Amino acid sequence: EPEAFLALMTKLREVSGRWLTAQAEAGADALQLFDTWAGWLNPITYERQVMEHSRFVFHNLKGTGCPTIHFAVGAPHLIELLSQAGSDVLGVDWRLSIDEAWNRFSMDCAIQGNLDPTVLLGSEQHIRRAVIDVMQRVDRRPGHIFNLGHGILPQTPPHSVTIAMDAVRSYEATAA
Structure with a gap:
């Protein structure tokens, strides 16, 4: 139709x-x-x-x-x-690595993403490693907005979000 x-x-x-x-x-x-x-x-x-x-x-x-x-x-x-x-x-959702996503389109727009939301169900060490992996893949290119690769899962502990944001801030502080 x-x-x-x-x-x-x-x-x-x-x-x-x-x-x-x-x-x-x-x-x-x-x-x-x-x-x-x-x-x-x-x-x-x-x-x-x-x-x-x-x-x-x-x-x-x-x-x-x-x-x-x-x-x-x-x-x-x-x-x-x-x-x-x-x-x-x-x-960009978590199904495509952020560096590959960025390489597949022109730099006319910024990119947001893309931590797998299930990572926030893991241990603190697991969360920090996964956040650092995303940030390293971005390689400090301008125009990146860190975010989950989709919505936060209902069972996600709020403290896990705090850990992830702390890991982003710590990573960014080393870039300064």
Whole structure:
């Protein structure tokens, strides 16, 4: 049903755009478009049926003054296309190493990610090692925003988040 899909995508881009604009008007510092189902699509389908809608949203958010983030779950095979959708930042999940992700698209946008959320269920030593691995892969390139490679799991101990953020700060302090 190509016509029904187009109608749905048109409605979704309008609603998403209005919602994100309202977030900016309410004082958000950044706006993130989650493309939850993009990973299920092959590159041709994404480019032909979805990408224009993401571009529409990001184009219309330019006037908000907020940086925009595009995050698609399970979509390492789409990284090049996602980076062309018009966001300021590309969120990358944990399924693709951050250095490989960065090497696969132009440096026109920053990159956010991509610690595996399950790492935060491990020991302090495991968390610190995994954070350092991500940071070393970034290799102090400008434009990196450290983040999980997807949402925090409900069973994650809050202290594990503190450990991860401390590891990021400690790593960054050695760069100064």
